[in-house]
Amino acid sequence: MDTASLHHTYMRAALDEAEEAYSVGEVPVGCVFVHNNTIIGRGRNRTNESLNGTRHAEFEAIDQILHTHPPTVFAETDLYVTVEPCVMCAAGLRILGIRKVYYGCGNDKFGGCGSVFEVNKDHVRSEPTYEAEGGYFREEAIIILRKFYVRENDHAPQPKRKANRVLKTDIL
């Protein structure tokens, strides 16, 4: 397969993870980690089920990988994630020495790879920097998030009633 279709295959797999999150009422973000053209870890958001706000898709997959691989594997591993990693995940990936990150849509509220901070390549830490490149299945990544946010989130401290909300399908 050529590079473009490989990217699509892996991002499709990340979107499948996001779909699963959506189906169980979690914020629909999903990811896969790819090493030597093999998916070595999959994850999706699990913050509601775990009652732990740090259980983002990336952390779920990283824990899975570290059960069977040494931490050095990340230097030759790429991440495909449906949404730009948040500041926490972006910083964690820097610590792990990830090779590259491909993401679907940007995250202007939390994003750590350029949106809010640039922890993937700023000079705060001495660990190697990494590139993060967005735009892979961006529309799909946005639509599934919108589908989620028009639903009511019973886990929020003060659930908002959203009966009048409509799903916007136009993408700028």
Added chain:
Amino acid sequence: MGDKGSLGESAGSEIEQVHGDEHTRGLQTVEVYRTAVDPKHASKLIKAVCQQYPLEDLAHLKRVKKEQSDNGTILSVLLAPTNSSTQPELEQFLSDNEIPYGPISTSQVSRYAAVTREQFDEWKQLWPMNFHPHSGKENVSLTQEEVASAQTWMRHALEESKVLRAQGKIVNVAIIVAPITNSKIASSTDTRNDHPLHHAVMNCIALVAERERKKRESESTIADSGIHEDCNGELANCTKQFVGTGKRRKLMDGEAESRLLTVVNPAAGADKSGYLCSGLDLYLINEPCAMCSMALVHSRIARVFYAIRQCHGGLGSAYKIHVHPSLNHHFKVYRDLCKAEALAAIGEVTQS
């Protein structure tokens, strides 16, 4: 840079609140058009300009400046920023509204709202401003009791750290505390040698979550066992809620914790109980890194106290993640708590 408050006068503590940059910024100005107006036309003019030229991001400015002169009081009205209108446009607007006005001139006024009293006193000299000292950004001093309590918790952490140091382990300790009852919810050390992301904060947040999961499991088991005896359908749901509440009260009394602030202190917010780390405080020897700082945002922590700054730290040194405008949760951060003791305890070897 945080400005030094008078937080910890007791016991030689150097504790300092870490504010956002808006606390330390100097005066920056923006140019506006103004005009003098006869007091008897003032209200008509103000009403018209407020409608046509709302102040928007200059809402901290007052519309009217009162000045005394030999001829009595002169009222000046702020018309609009010079970057959003022109003098001919404003003259036309005033004529159309049949408002007699004096010559239009320009003035420099403060671009930003003041968040400290000092900024307010200086900046209002240019043009009158509003000031809301309790808007949440103002320095809220800790009471002496709070400082004493914070020192006690930090010393607990430092005691634990001595053991770690003796064992040759990474020296950082996190303790999560319920401030309402002053009781420990969880504590943890840094285990990054087993897992590169298992910093003390991440471990501690995970423990709080695990504890809440277990509590909910035991509650639902007890509640369920009560229902099956005599209820079903809709009534069962009511009973379930009732039984659940009853059990909560018992746990509350027994464990004296604030995760269920609803019962102890309704003012603390009924909706927040047991939601992540809402209402809880964190004590940490070393300033958290960016990952851990953002994890605390996601966890809705209430306050963070740390002893030793780290050059790559996320709560004051390299970033100020706790007050970043785009993030959906802000919290208070106090640093340098028991700093001298901490440096002695950890032997000046610092880790995030």
